[in-house]
Amino acid sequence: MKVKKKIKTIKVVADKCNGCRACEMICSAFHASPKYSSNNPERSRIRVIRDPLSDIYLPVYAGEYTPAECMGRDKYVLDGKEYGECAFCRASCPSRSLFKEPDSGLPLKCDMCEDDPSQETPLCVQWCVNEALVYEEREEEIDDGSEALGDMETGVASLVDKYGLEKILDTVARMSASRKD
Amino acid sequence: MRYAETGYNLEVDLSRGSIERVETDPRETELHLGGLGANAKILWDRVPPETDPFAPENLLIFSAGILVGTPAPSANRTIVSTFSPQTKLMAYSMMGGFFAPELKYAGYDKIIIRGQSPKLVYLWVSNDKVEIRDASHLQGKGAGDAAELIKKELNEPKAQIASIGLAGENRVFYASIEQGRSSASRGGVGAVMGDKGLKAIAVRGTKDVNIARPAPFIGLCNDVLNYIKFRSTHPIPGVPAILSGLGSPQEMAIHDESWHTENFAWGNARHRRKGFWTKEVEEDWRDTQENARERLISCYNCPMKCGATIAVPDTPTYMMKCYSKLTYAMGAMSDLKFGFKIAQQATEYGVDAFSAPQTMAFAIELYEAGILTDADMPGFPTGNEDRFYWLLDKIVRREGIGDILADGTYWAAQRIGKGADAFAHNNIKKHEQLPLKLGMLNPLYFLMYSTGEKIGITQIEGQFPQAPFNTMEEREEFVKDWFQVPDEKFKKYFLDWEPRGENSNPYYPTVEMSCEIVDWMEKMHYIDDAAGICAGLSSFPLKPPYHMHNYPLLLSAATGFDIDEARLSQIARRNRTLIRAINVRRGLRRADEKPPEDHWKKRFPELEEKLLDAYYKFKGWNSEGIPTKESLHELAMDYVSEDLERRGILKNEG
Numbered sequence: 001m002k003v004k005k006k007i008k009t010i011k012v013v014a015d016k017c018n019g020c021r022a023c024e025m026i027c028s029a030f031h032a033s034p035k036y037s038s039n040n041p042e043r044s045r046i047r048v049i050r051d052p053l054s055d056i057y058l059p060v061y062a063g064e065y066t067p068a069e070c071m072g073r074d075k076y077v078l079d080g081k082e083y084g085e086c087a088f089c090r091a092s093c094p095s096r097s098l099f100k101e102p103d104s105g106l107p108l109k110c111d112m113c114e115d116d117p118s119q120e121t122p123l124c125v126q127w128c129v130n131e132a133l134v135y136e137e138r139e140e141e142i143d144d145g146s147e148a149l150g151d152m153e154t155g156v157a158s159l160v161d162k163y164g165l166e167k168i169l170d171t172v173a174r175m176s177a178s179r180k181d
Numbered sequence: 182m183r184y185a186e187t188g189y190n191l192e193v194d195l196s197r198g199s200i201e202r203v204e205t206d207p208r209e210t211e212l213h214l215g216g217l218g219a220n221a222k223i224l225w226d227r228v229p230p231e232t233d234p235f236a237p238e239n240l241l242i243f244s245a246g247i248l249v250g251t252p253a254p255s256a257n258r259t260i261v262s263t264f265s266p267q268t269k270l271m272a273y274s275m276m277g278g279f280f281a282p283e284l285k286y287a288g289y290d291k292i293i294i295r296g297q298s299p300k301l302v303y304l305w306v307s308n309d310k311v312e313i314r315d316a317s318h319l320q321g322k323g324a325g326d327a328a329e330l331i332k333k334e335l336n337e338p339k340a341q342i343a344s345i346g347l348a349g350e351n352r353v354f355y356a357s358i359e360q361g362r363s364s365a366s367r368g369g370v371g372a373v374m375g376d377k378g379l380k381a382i383a384v385r386g387t388k389d390v391n392i393a394r395p396a397p398f399i400g401l402c403n404d405v406l407n408y409i410k411f412r413s414t415h416p417i418p419g420v421p422a423i424l425s426g427l428g429s430p431q432e433m434a435i436h437d438e439s440w441h442t443e444n445f446a447w448g449n450a451r452h453r454r455k456g457f458w459t460k461e462v463e464e465d466w467r468d469t470q471e472n473a474r475e476r477l478i479s480c481y482n483c484p485m486k487c488g489a490t491i492a493v494p495d496t497p498t499y500m501m502k503c504y505s506k507l508t509y510a511m512g513a514m515s516d517l518k519f520g521f522k523i524a525q526q527a528t529e530y531g532v533d534a535f536s537a538p539q540t541m542a543f544a545i546e547l548y549e550a551g552i553l554t555d556a557d558m559p560g561f562p563t564g565n566e567d568r569f570y571w572l573l574d575k576i577v578r579r580e581g582i583g584d585i586l587a588d589g590t591y592w593a594a595q596r597i598g599k600g601a602d603a604f605a606h607n608n609i610k611k612h613e614q615l616p617l618k619l620g621m622l623n624p625l626y627f628l629m630y631s632t633g634e635k636i637g638i639t640q641i642e643g644q645f646p647q648a649p650f651n652t653m654e655e656r657e658e659f660v661k662d663w664f665q666v667p668d669e670k671f672k673k674y675f676l677d678w679e680p681r682g683e684n685s686n687p688y689y690p691t692v693e694m695s696c697e698i699v700d701w702m703e704k705m706h707y708i709d710d711a712a713g714i715c716a717g718l719s720s721f722p723l724k725p726p727y728h729m730h731n732y733p734l735l736l737s738a739a740t741g742f743d744i745d746e747a748r749l750s751q752i753a754r755r756n757r758t759l760i761r762a763i764n765v766r767r768g769l770r771r772a773d774e775k776p777p778e779d780h781w782k783k784r785f786p787e788l789e790e791k792l793l794d795a796y797y798k799f800k801g802w803n804s805e806g807i808p809t810k811e812s813l814h815e816l817a818m819d820y821v822s823e824d825l826e827r828r829g830i831l832k833n834e835g
């Protein structure tokens with residue numbers, strides 16, 4: 001069966017990025033709870049890879065969590081500029097600290113600001129006054145598939161990958177016991 | 182929980198090698214906010230007035246303003262405070278960039294450095310982990326090179342680094358602290374850092390900055406952002422392009438330099454060159470700029486782009502901010518190509534881009550006047566450009582004549598003698614000024630130049646137009662949406678200000694009006710410097726997004742204190758008065774408060790005295806410029822008047 005799906009795209013015009021990191025700041029503020037009660041770019045779901053002396057400005061969005069790193073790494077040279085290993089990859093990956101909550105290490109993933117209340121335009125786009133981030137929407141027909149994992153499930157799955165299911169179950173049991181006391 | 186601020190300072194003693202994380206008193210925040218005001222309180226409390234700037238007891242403070250790291254656009258200022266080797270007064274330098282927000286995210290409002298390390302070190306702050314690390318391998322390295330090496334050895338590409346170059350290591354009195362696209366340059370703060378044996382501070386932080394009342398705060402921030410967007414499409418008509426928009430002067434974006442090159446003075450702040458900006462010059466400079474500029478870049482959380490990465494042939498790529506583009510070019514009577522090239526070296530050496538070129542132009546004048554000779558300067562080249570490179574090298578190494586010139590024009594003239602002081606003509610309080618020589622005295626600028634404690638005109642001016650508009654229509658158009666004024670009367674002052682006739686300079690704005698206007702302009706700077714907001718979006722340009730009406734709301738929502746306009750004015754006044762008291766305690770008096778003799782051709786000694794008398798009174802200072810006991814009491818600073826009385830600076834009349 002075919003269903004209609006809204007495809008949301010953020011066009012990253014890296015040439016226009018001036019490296020201000022407003023996108024990082026506002027993403028983390030929007031996802032704080034309560035909203036805007038704190039900010040911390042390390043919690044952002046967009047990060048700007050920034051190396052001014054090499055003229056590298058690359059906003060990257062947090063994509064899926066991956067339990068294992070790739071078999072090898074890639075490294076791009078574009079217009080004579082050498083980007084770091086895995087620079088273009090969006091994964092929250094064990095090989096690097098990018099796209100992880102600083103305290104818990106839980107993976108971060110861009111949710112297009114569909115969080116409550118859902119925003120018409122993603123926050124990072126609203127705050128990128130230089131129009132390096134441009135929001136676009138279109139509809140596409142796709143095969144009906146299963147729902148993607150929710151935020152919590154992704155988080156738990158990553159913990160399971162890290163510590164094993166048994167340990168997680170133990171911990172949850174212990175925590176719920178101590179809460180009851 | 183503490184809001185907006187972290188509530189912690191990092192205290193580092195380089196003599197003992199000790200590091201402490203110290204909780205601060207929130208009552209101090211209520212009195213001074215953060216940034217400059219908080220720095221002043223620490224310097225007042227802890228550095229006795231006899232302290233030599235190069236003594237281990239002198240403190241070097243890196244402070245993040247109270248809004249830094251919050252969503253407020255352009256809240257990114259690091260306020261560096263210490264005592265200046267050049268002026269001997271409180272040095273007062275600020276930088277944008279990315280350092281202060283990173284410090285906040287690491288969990289600190291300030292780093293307070295005292296003591297002197299026996300060998301060159303750098304400080305590595307990574308959240309709670311703080312280390313003093315050996316920097317002997319970085320000795321002599323350029324400020325930017327050192328920063329890159331530190332990032333590599335720490336394997337921390339995201340660390341933000343403030344560092345000094347050779348000039349700082351050798352205690353050149355106008356050495357800067359460089360930080361990527363920004364620098365704290367004025368007052369010789371880099372020399373104090375070098376004296377402490379501190380090559381760099383590297384910071385990396387991954388903690389939260391909290392807001393007390395998130396919903397109203399983010400609303401206000403969005404208003405600021407929207408107004409910035411509005412102003413970018415609505416430049417102010419009737420003023421030079423460079424003054425029509427927001428941000429620091431848009432030197433990197435704009436190539437039309439007719440205003441600076443024809444109105445500012447070249448060489449040793451001597452020659453006005455009317456008619457300089459010809460078609461050929463314009464084409465040549467535009468091409469040079471367009472070829473050299475890789476990208477316009479901004480500071481943390483700011484949509485403006487006041488800096489640029491510059492790449493010229495045979496020179497490493499570097500970052501430049503606004504005015505250094507012209508100071509070397511004009512000092513050497515050369516062109517933009519030379520300016521871009523030498524600025525790269527000067528930035529790596531880490532020198533102030535006002536004082537350094539001025540001192541070099543001063544040396545060339547002395548040589549041409551026969552006061553300095555080949556015996557003083559063996560091997561001095563012939564062309565101006567070669568001479569600048571030669572001098573720069575000697576200065577940062579303190580070699581030969583460079584050792585004397587490294588103290589700046591005032592002290593160099595004292596040491597050289599033979600009438601050299603007539604050539605050190607562009608100083609205020611021993612510090613080199615913008616090279617500007619004008620005709621008719623402007624009462625507002627007279628007061629700002631004389632009394633400004635930041636000792637640089639761009640750090641006090643703003644808000645009120647620099648000159649009257651020609652026609653009434655233009656003026657009416659200007660005041661229509663001038664909602665930033667704290668009081669409607671300022672609109673009237675401006676409407677009535679004429680280029681000629683009775684209501685023109687120097688007698689209009691009147692003495693009373695001048696006091697009010699200057700006080701307003703200065704106040705906005707002091708608020709910015711406590712908040713850590715860039716002057717380029719606030720106190721410096723006309724019609725800025727931050728002003729007296731939204732500032733109290735922003736500060737209240739961020740901190741959770743209840744700050745209204747009156748209370749904010751009081752805080753700004755307190756901070757301003759405290760800095761005055763610090764400098765008074767170090768000997769500052771009325772006699773020091775004067776613009777360069779030749780700043781204007783037409784001077785009015787009687788009016789100038791009147792202006793100063795009235796302004797001192799307006800500020801709550803006595804006729805010597807010393808805060809009175811009553812005004813200190815109103816500001817809850819009786820401890821200051823008690824100290825000044827004990828020292829016999831204030832007479833005890835009680």
Ligand code: SF4
Binds near residue numbers: 018128
């Ligand atoms: S807000 Fe825009 S310009 Fe600023 S860093 Fe992000 S993408 Fe770049």
Ligand code: SF4
Binds near residue numbers: 027030112125
């Ligand atoms: S779209 Fe929303 S969630 Fe995704 S990076 Fe931008 S601000 Fe963050």
Ligand code: SF4
Binds near residue numbers: 257427429483485717
């Ligand atoms: S206005 Fe310019 S100098 Fe100020 S913070 Fe923004 S980019 Fe930096």
